[in-house]
Amino acid sequence: MNSKQIPDISYGVLQQDQFDSTEEEVADEVKRLGFSILDSGYNSGQLEEISESFDKVHREYTQSYGETRLRALNEFHTIRALLTHGSGTFLQVATNDRLLGSIENLIAGKFILNQQNGIINPPGEIYNQAAWHRDLPYQHFTSSTPLAVNALFCIDDFTTANGSTFVLPASHKAKSLPSSNYLRRHAFQLEAKAGQYNFAG
Numbered sequence: 001m002n003s004k005q006i007p008d009i010s011y012g013v014l015q016q017d018q019f020d021s022t023e024e025e026v027a028d029e030v031k032r033l034g035f036s037i038l039d040s041g042y043n044s045g046q047l048e049e050i051s052e053s054f055d056k057v058h059r060e061y062t063q064s065y066g067e068t069r070l071r072a073l074n075e076f077h078t079i080r081a082l083l084t085h086g087s088g089t090f091l092q093v094a095t096n097d098r099l100l101g102s103i104e105n106l107i108a109g110k111f112i113l114n115q116q117n118g119i120i121n122p123p124g125e126i127y128n129q130a131a132w133h134r135d136l137p138y139q140h141f142t143s144s145t146p147l148a149v150n151a152l153f154c155i156d157d158f159t160t161a162n163g164s165t166f167v168l169p170a171s172h173k174a175k176s177l178p179s180s181n182y183l184r185r186h187a188f189q190l191e192a193k194a195g196q197y198n199f200a201g
Helices: 022-033 044-065 067-072 089-094 097-104 180-186
Strands: 035-039 150-153 196-200
Touching: 022 035, 022 097, 022 196, 035 097, 044 067, 044 089, 097 196
Parallel strands: none
Antiparallel strands: 035 196, 150 196
C-alpha cells in the first residue's frame, strides 16, 4: 500500500461523524485542529471588485494618516476598522453566508464582530503579525467551545512564498505556548487561495 494513501475503510468503529454541509465540516476541523480553510464562493468578478476596493481604501488611508506617521506606529501595513471605509464591500466579506454558517456551527446563540482589519503582507519585510500569538491574546486558558474565531479573508493567493500564516495543530487545546523545539517540529504554513478564509478558533 502506498504510504500516502489514506484508508477509506475501518473496523471496530461504533461511531463516526457525518456532516451535511461544508460549513459543518469546517467547524469540525476548527474544533479538532484549531483551523480550517473555508471557500467564500465569490466569483472572479467579485474578487476583483474586493481587490480594487482594498487598494483604493489603502491609498486613501495612507493619504489620510500619512505614511511617516503610520510607519512610526508600526501600522503602515494595517488598515484599522476596514469595514468603516469605502462602500459596503467589506461588510459583505464580514457577513458572507458560508462564513456565518460556519461560525453558527461553532458558537451557539449570538455573536458579534469584534474587529475587522485589512492586513498587507509586505514582501521581504518582518511584520508584527508574523509573531506567534493567540486570538484572544494574553489569555492562557482553554474552553470546551470557541469563545472567538478569526477569519482571514485572502484577497490574493496566500502561499509559503508570500508569507502565509504559520499554524500549530490543536494548540488551542493547551494553555501554554509549546517550546521552541516543539514549534519547529510541528508548525506549518497554511496556504489558501484568493477568495478563501483562513479560519481559526
